[in-house]
């Protein structure tokens with residue numbers, strides 16, 4: 468076992484986050500719960516090389532800079548027994564709004580009547596858009612920045628109703644068809660094999676026909692982080708709350724299968740995704756976020772603690788499997804109770 472690997476039965480999980488992220492993930496309630504269940508959460512000092520810290524069984528992180536990725540890579544190559552959740556090169560597929568959704572086509576669900584898709588979308592670089600028909604898109608569309616890098620700018624979007632609304636867009640931009648979905652989206656939080664689906668307020672449906680949209684004087688409407696904005700505003704009145712409650716949750720099987728499909732296709736284990744459903748019961752995945760603020764989930768403490776234990780247990784099993792070759796009959800030892 469390499470020098471930085473721990474040996475005790477307690478599980479040591481190192482974490483590396485900016486301060487705001489730390490507040491949204493590593494709450495005192497998680498530290499206490501995990502501690503009671505044999506898991507020690509250890510803050511990684513970003514001013515000190517990782518190789519001088521530890522020991523760790525596992526490291527979780529959300530930092531966007533290359534220096535961190537190199538620091539982690541160097542550490543991982545010298546400490547193959549430490550589980551890195553997740554590999555920076557795999558996480559980076561989520562930093563671009565096109566590559567983040569590429570994996571959705573690989574997701575398979577067992578109910579043949581259900582479709583899992585991505586809304587039609589096109590990247591516009593710097594060319595003028597003469598007609599949406601050339602792009603094979605229909606208004607309304609959402610204009611999204613290509614980057615999804617944690618910056619405020621990466622959340623600044625526009626709902627574009629007609630040609631006039633296209634002229635002020637910064638390029639490059641992703642134009643994605645707006646899908647009517649009843650004003651409610653599903654946010655699914657994934658940690659390894661576990662997934663939890665919650666409802667969130669979303670943009671309301673656009674009822675106008677293309678001809679009616681063409682006449683709208685205001686060509687576009689800017690918005691940012693709508694689920695938070697709507698929750699904070701007075702618009703979230705009793706009637707809207709009731710409408711939200713009436714929207715049926717997706718079947719648990721769909722949530723589990725989509726979560727597993729995305730996890731396997733991306734090779735990453737801590738994320739959430741936004742999913743909407745149209746009136747034909749087609750589901751659209753519209754956004755995938757690496758390591759979001761899990762603390763909003765009810766029961767988030769056991770959720771993450773269980774995940775840490777599973778990750779460590781899988782590593783032990785892998786090591787046993789490689790040590791005993793094909794002799795799988797041997798009983799497994801369970802180290803992290």
Ligand SMILES: O=P(O)(O)O[C@@H]1[C@@H](OP(=O)(O)O)[C@H](OP(=O)(O)O)[C@H](O)[C@H](OP(=O)(O)O)[C@H]1OP(=O)(O)O
Nearest residue numbers: 488491615616617618692739754756757758759760
């Ligand atoms: O702020 P939180 O805790 O709600 O989490 C944000 C996420 O909100 P959610 O939990 O999905 O409702 C948020 O999800 P959305 O993009 O808003 O769907 C992002 O994941 C955000 O990270 P970043 O700004 O893209 O790096 C997340 O922000 P960070 O916690 O990473 O700063």
Ligand SMILES: Nc1ncnc2c1ncn2[C@@H]1O[C@H](COP(=O)(O)OP(=O)(O)O)[C@@H](O)[C@H]1O
Nearest residue numbers: 586609622643644645646669670693741753754
């Ligand atoms: N194609 C779409 N059709 C309908 N609503 C959408 C679509 N794409 C995004 N939205 C709405 O816009 C919000 C923000 O878009 P999203 O891609 O999730 O960006 P962010 O990363 O800022 O959360 C979504 O939560 C949803 O309410």
Ligand SMILES: [Mg+2]
Nearest residue numbers: 741753754755
């Ligand atoms: Mg989103």
Ligand SMILES: [Mg+2]
Nearest residue numbers: 615754755756
């Ligand atoms: Mg997002």
